[in-house]
């Protein structure tokens with residue numbers, strides 16, 4: 001996966017703010033009428049709810065920026081992003097030549113975005129992949145995300161999702177993120193050091209509390225922490241291994 005980091009941290013910070021805001025707004029913006037989105041609650045999907053969430057809010061944010069705050073748009077930065085991601089597009093100057101009806105150049109930014117909607121959607125998809133990649137590594141964010149989603153589901157009177165087998169590709173991704181250790185107590189679960197260590201893949205927000213069967217709601221725990229967590233509310237840890245010591 002090629003990461004070019006186009007405004008990734010700005011968008012990641014925006015997502016972190018959103019998940020602690022009103023859940024009716026931030027989760028209500030997902031296209032729940034789409035069977036693909038709705039199904040993410042009940043069956044593990046490689047396009048996770050986190051991906052749908054990031055795309056929906058990047059699209060909303062960017063449309064609003066072009067429409068309401070054109071002074072915040074830097075056309076050259078947009079061109080550069082298209083070029084770095086190799087996304088075919090019509091440059092603003094070219095569009096402007098055939099769109100001379102406005103005096104102020106900034107008034108043509110939003111019409112340009114609408115004209116190049118396909119190119120912008122491709123750019124937002126690439127940004128989504130990168131933002132979701134960064135956020136999947138942040139358990140603290142994932143806890144807030146899943147708590148907000150569960151509250152949204154509680155308000156719309158969802159039933160709990162049924163337990164299903166966690167696919168190997170989810171386990172591998174989570175194992176990699178946790179560095180083969182229990183997310184809470186950091187016990188080594190690789191089987192190389194503690195031979196009796198059992199890996200348990202846990203829903204950060206439990207299914208019975210309206211947690212989703214989604215990759216972003218899974219963490220790796222040892223048996224002891226999983227047993228202890230069973231009786232307590234959703235939790236995770238904010239501790240990560242340093243790259244070196």
Ligand SMILES: [Zn+2]
Pocket residue numbers: 182183184185186187221222223224225226
């Ligand atoms: Zn543990």
